[in-house]
Amino acid sequence: MPVTRWGDPAHAAPLPDGVRDLVGLVFSLGDTPAKADVAVPAPALAADLLDGLRAVVGADNVVLDDTARRQRTRGKSTPDLLRQRSGDLSDAPDVVVRPGDHDDVQAVLDYAAEHRIAVVPFGGGTSVTGGLIADRDGFAGVLSLDLGRMRSLLSLDPISATATLGPGLRGPEAEALLGEHGLMLGHLPQSFEFATIGGFAATRSSGQASAGYGRFDSMVVGLRAATPKGEVRLGGTSPSNACGPDLRELFLGSEGAFGVITEVTVRVRPVPEVKQYEGWQWPSFEAGADAMRTLAQGDLLPTVLRLSDENETAINLARPDAIGGEGAGGCLMIVGYEGTPSATAAKKAAVTEVLTGLGGTPLGAEPGTAWAAGRFNAPYLRDSLLDVGVLVETLETVTFWSNRERLYGAVKSALEGALGEGTMVLCHVSHVYATGCSLYFTVASAGGEQPLERWLVAKKAANDAIVASGASITHHHAVGTDHRDWLAPEIGDLGVDVLRAVKRELDPTGILNPGVLIP
Numbered sequence: 417m418p419v420t421r422w423g424d425p426a427h428a429a430p431l432p433d434g435v436r437d438l439v440g441l442v443f444s445l446g447d448t449p450a451k452a453d454v455a456v457p458a459p460a461l462a463a464d465l466l467d468g469l470r471a472v473v474g475a476d477n478v479v480l481d482d483t484a485r486r487q488r489t490r491g492k493s494t495p496d497l498l499r500q501r502s503g504d505l506s507d508a509p510d511v512v513v514r515p516g517d518h519d520d521v522q523a524v525l526d527y528a529a530e531h532r533i534a535v536v537p538f539g540g541g542t543s544v545t546g547g548l549i550a551d552r553d554g555f556a557g558v559l560s561l562d563l564g565r566m567r568s569l570l571s572l573d574p575i576s577a578t579a580t581l582g583p584g585l586r587g588p589e590a591e592a593l594l595g596e597h598g599l600m601l602g603h604l605p606q607s608f609e610f611a612t613i614g615g616f617a618a619t620r621s622s623g624q625a626s627a628g629y630g631r632f633d634s635m636v637v638g639l640r641a642a643t644p645k646g647e648v649r650l651g652g653t654s655p656s657n658a659c660g661p662d663l664r665e666l667f668l669g670s671e672g673a674f675g676v677i678t679e680v681t682v683r684v685r686p687v688p689e690v691k692q693y694e695g696w697q698w699p700s701f702e703a704g705a706d707a708m709r710t711l712a713q714g715d716l717l718p719t720v721l722r723l724s725d726e727n728e729t730a731i732n733l734a735r736p737d738a739i740g741g742e743g744a745g746g747c748l749m750i751v752g753y754e755g756t757p758s759a760t761a762a763k764k765a766a767v768t769e770v771l772t773g774l775g776g777t778p779l780g781a782e783p784g785t786a787w788a789a790g791r792f793n794a795p796y797l798r799d800s801l802l803d804v805g806v807l808v809e810t811l812e813t814v815t816f817w818s819n820r821e822r823l824y825g826a827v828k829s830a831l832e833g834a835l836g837e838g839t840m841v842l843c844h845v846s847h848v849y850a851t852g853c854s855l856y857f858t859v860a861s862a863g864g865e866q867p868l869e870r871w872l873v874a875k876k877a878a879n880d881a882i883v884a885s886g887a888s889i890t891h892h893h894a895v896g897t898d899h900r901d902w903l904a905p906e907i908g909d910l911g912v913d914v915l916r917a918v919k920r921e922l923d924p925t926g927i928l929n930p931g932v933l934i935p
């Protein structure tokens with residue numbers, strides 16, 4: 417991936433003229449191209465330490481070149497991209513180290529702990545919360561630990577329906593390996609094409625089919641991790657047990673601060689024979705959300721369930737080619753069914769009866785098929801908008817159903833208040849539970865002279881509004897460095913002390929992702 421944009425450069429495209437004109441009606445446009453050749457600061461790690469690392473993992477796996485270090489600088493949030501676009505690569509690691517297996521990872525950690533080198537585990541580099549920005553104060557240097565060589569299917573237990581995967585496998589690679597056995601994982605975040613199995617576990621990721629298949633942490637049966645204090649293996653003996661608190665949970669969402677996840681055992685399922693997606697229209701966001709709640713509380717969740725608010729429906733974000741087209745109005749819901757023909761038919765009949773009874777209007781397969789075809793495209797649109805000076809970013813939160821409306825209003829007004837007139841705030845619900853749902857906001861506003869500064873003010877206002885509304889600071893993007901200051905209100909000061917105590921025990925010299933997750 418290029419450092420200033422998302423994804424495959426071949427997919428990058430300027431806005432079509434018609435869309436550019438439309439966008440220009442709302443925002444003042446300009447040309448704000450990224451700096452072409454961004455210089456990376458010279459590596460700061462001493463030569464003898466580099467030699468030491470070469471002795472641990474082999475010279476070929478200790479990489480110093482500018483391109484490799486540039487590509488492992490920060491993640492893919494809009495602030496990350498804006499910093500990179502302006503030529504700021506000050507967070508570049510000094511060296512990229514590529515371990516081949518668990519023992520390599522352990523040896524690198526032992527060496528780094530002995531020589532006080534900060535270690536940033538790197539999966540796909542798609543973090544959107546500053547999870548790859550280490551605080552280098554007090555360290556001999558920063559090492560990006562790229563898990564990209566650890567990408568195999570390590571074992572498969574088809575009887576128990578579990579598979580053990582390497583942490584560096586990207587979403588499509590993991591699905592392809594499982595697909596050879598007629599199996600799949602079903603974890604499809606929008607970053608699916610580039611994010612990795614280890615990253616999903618380390619951030620408690622949630623995918624577009626979470627209604628049917630669950631969030632990633634619910635798929636994890638067991639894991640293995642290397643820590644500066646040695647190996648941890650969890651969940652290897654049983655699907656569940658009563659052996660005290662579940663320590664797997666300590667590593668799920670630990671964002672590289674407690675250890676490096678080197679193996680993940682996940683629950684797998686047969687590849688679905690049928691995949692059907694369709695659209696429903698609702699008179700309001702509230703009516704659609706109530707319908708989602710009814711399905712969730714009635715144990716009737718389809719595989720995919722998402723609902724756009726009026727603004728998102730109107731500009732039809734899921735279909736940039738159809739902005740302003742027919743069908744806009746009300747709120748669009750996408751409902752997807754995957755599984756065997758008989759199971760999907762039965763689920764569809766039951767869901768259709770409920771949605772019709774609640775006042776939904778069926779729109780047929782077309783909106784669902786269009787959503788499925790474009791489901792990974794929105795990040796490319798963000799780049800095209802950044803290119804013409806429009807500030808675009810997303811944020812997410814989660815709360816109980818009874819608090820949904822209040823939270824929605826509070827975050828919207830915080831963003832509009834901070835960014836001023838002409839700001840567009842769109843929202844959708846794409847992860848639901850019997851007890852509540854997440855809200856995912858997309859914000860577009862004129863970038864102005866200082867888009868990064870504008871966004872940081874808006875993001876703080878949104879975070880404060882989330883906390884004041886009694887909601888959670890993140891449903892699936894994780895804490896990183898961007899949400900760290902809002903963690904204490906979430907888990908309490910004693911909760912933070914517990915995290916610090918765990919870190920002290922597993923990582924006594926504090927080399928793992930310093931500054932990430934723990935305030």
Ligand SMILES: Cc1cc2nc3c(=O)[nH]c(=O)nc-3n(C[C@H](O)[C@H](O)[C@H](O)COP(=O)(O)OP(=O)(O)OC[C@H]3O[C@@H](n4cnc5c(N)ncnc54)[C@H](O)[C@@H]3O)c2cc1C
Pocket residue numbers: 422491492493536537538539540541542543544547548563583604605606607610611612613614615616617618619620621622623624670671672673675676677678795892893894896929932
């Ligand atoms: C365009 C876009 C769309 C996105 N859509 C979604 C979405 O739909 N759902 C969702 O949940 N998230 C989404 N994200 C966020 C991101 O993709 C997830 O957080 C993802 O899980 C990160 O995986 P990764 O492999 O890229 O991890 P990285 O970005 O490389 O790392 C993330 C964090 O985990 C740590 N880490 C990585 N690997 C390991 C390991 N093996 N052991 C220990 N620590 C590790 C890193 O140090 C870092 O702190 C999106 C991001 C982008 C840019």
